[in-house]
Amino acid sequence: MSAVESVTFKNKTLDVAADVYFPDGFDSSRTYPAIVSAHPIGSCKEQTSGNVYGKALAEQGYVVLAFDATHQGASGGEPRYIEDPGLRVEDFRCAADYLVTLDYVDEDRIGVLGICGGGGYAATATMTDRRFKALGTVAAVNYGRMMREGDLSPDSAIKTLDAVAQQRTAEARGAEARVDDVLPSSPEKAEELGIKALDVVEATKYYRTPRGQQPHGVNRSLFSHAGPAIGYDAFHLAEHLLTQPLQIIVGGVPGEFGSYRDGFDLFNRARSTQKDIVVVPGQSHYDMYWKPEATQQALDTLIPFYNKNL
Known part of the structure; x- marks a missing residue:
């Protein structure tokens, strides 16, 4: 099993909490390719970006950095629960700034993986930071389009x-902040x-149960x-x-959050000469987070992709 280390790095003055997943037999005197793994909207690093995809990619020889978004999870930032693209x-x-300070990371072999809204953000980040050499997405959502x-x-x-x-005006004048629970409390x-x-029901089963x-x-x-999210286009x-x-990897069962069509939108819009989209038949958006038969099919595509390009 891959070792995991909890670390922090800075986004300006804020601490970003992250877990680093190390390959089996990790040797700090060697250099390794690295992947930044980004969680879905409302999620955290301990969920699918880390404990499923991060762990599996580390087992294939990658140093994987799964982080909590600022203002969310264990990361710093007040007020809490901001979803600002x-x-x-x-x-x-x-995250790339942090990785390039590590002697055991090959700075020319850094990739990125994003799940759900993290996939949309990963696309924007890859466009604007050339240190990311390869982009993988799983059930990517263009959060601005959705909003x-x-x-x-x-x-x-x-x-x-x-x-x-x-x-916002009311809060500026002293009113209590409105914090929405975006899912029901239980199935x-x-x-x-x-x-x-479908997506709301399955999100509730994922986030509100031991699943x-x-x-x-x-x-x-x-x-x-x-x-800011309403005015954002991830692509x-x-x-x-x-x-x-x-x-790009999408589940073959479309849901209301739109990851199926967003996957094809990103595929069609991307300038990349090397691009591919895989539809995992019979699997929904949230199956791609945790369900072994869905996540394994995603990994069976992602691993050779990163092996070729990092």
């Missing part, structure tokens, strides 16, 4: 931005509420700071700036 993408750059769609009405984004503005509660949406539950994977959101300028090798 600018901050999220800078976390990746700072803009909201209730699917033509003015959904405008209505949300109006509400955000009102809440039973979801059933009681009559929720039928994936972790203390920092809370899926909470500070509503007054949602504005903006991919036609011009995303040239690195790209491997």
Whole structure:
């Protein structure tokens, strides 16, 4: 089993908490390729980005850095539960800053992996930091697109931005912060509420049960700071700036969060001459987080991809 070390690195003045997964037989006098692994929206490093994909990639000879986003998990930053794309993408750059200070990391062989919203952020980070030599995504979601769609009405984004503005003004004047629990408290509660949406039901089964539950994977959101996400496009300028090798993996069962179509959108938009998309048949967005038959198929694609390009 690969060894794991908890570390911190800086994003400006904030401490970023991370776990480093080491290859079997790790020797600090050697150099290794490295992969930055990014968690989904509302998740944490102890969930799929670390304990599933990070662990498995380390077993294949990679140093893997799985980190908590700033303002989330065990990382620093107040107020809590901010989901700001600018901050999220800078976390990746700072992760690269940390890796290049380690003598045992080959700075010319650093890749990145992102799951769900972490995949969208990983795409932006790869476009704007050339130290990332290869990009892999699993069930990547363009979080800005998802936020803009909201209730699917033509003015959904405008209505949300109006509400955000009102809440931010209220908080500036001393009102209590609005922190939303974006999932039901349990699968039973979801059933009681009559929720039928596949992704919401399966997210609840993952985050609110022992299947994936972790203390920092809370899926909470500070509503007054949602504005930047609504104006964000994770794939903006991919036609011009995303040239690195790209491997996209999506579950074959589409859900409401849109990772299936976002995967094809990124594939079509990316300038990369070496790019590929794999659809894992019969598996949903959340199956790709934990279900062995789904994650193994993803890893069976990712491992040779990184072996070739790092």
